[in-house]
Amino acid sequence: MTNDESIKPERSAANAAIVVLLVLTGVMLASLFSRTPPHPPIAIAPFALAPFLGASLAIGAAALHLVRQGARHGALIAILFALTALVSFGPQKYLAPNFVQIWPTVVTAQVAVIVLLVRSVVVLLRPLTSSARK
Secondary structure, eight states, X not given: OOGGGSOOHHHHHXXXXXXXXXXXXXXXXXXXXXXXXXXXXXXETTEEHHHHHHHHHHHHXXXXXXXXXXXXXXXXXXXXXXXHHHHHHSGGGXXXXXXXHHHHHHHHHHHHHHHHHHHHHHHHHSOOOTXXXX
16 A cells, blocks of 8 residues: 555544444434334424435445545535534433433544544645645
């Protein structure tokens, strides 16, 4: 593996955070379909949850692909994915009646969201190098 093909540490952390959120979102979707307690509601205003989770998974897959490729705009897609994850795993979940059952997922997802947001902002704030502009 050449140096150009290796994954940089900031991309590695972002990749790991994306994978965490993809897995947790996939588990939520599976529990919704199987109605395994504690499952998410079928719908929340303003949409049905299954299509939203499907869209979130698609955005996450795109983010993973773009971040692994080193595409700078992958950081924007990663931020969008993190924001979609907050619908399911955001701070509002601390007030949920079933929080005692779901806290491991909420805390794990929030750590992944923080890592993903920080790594993405760092990438976006970094000046473009001459090789990155080509």
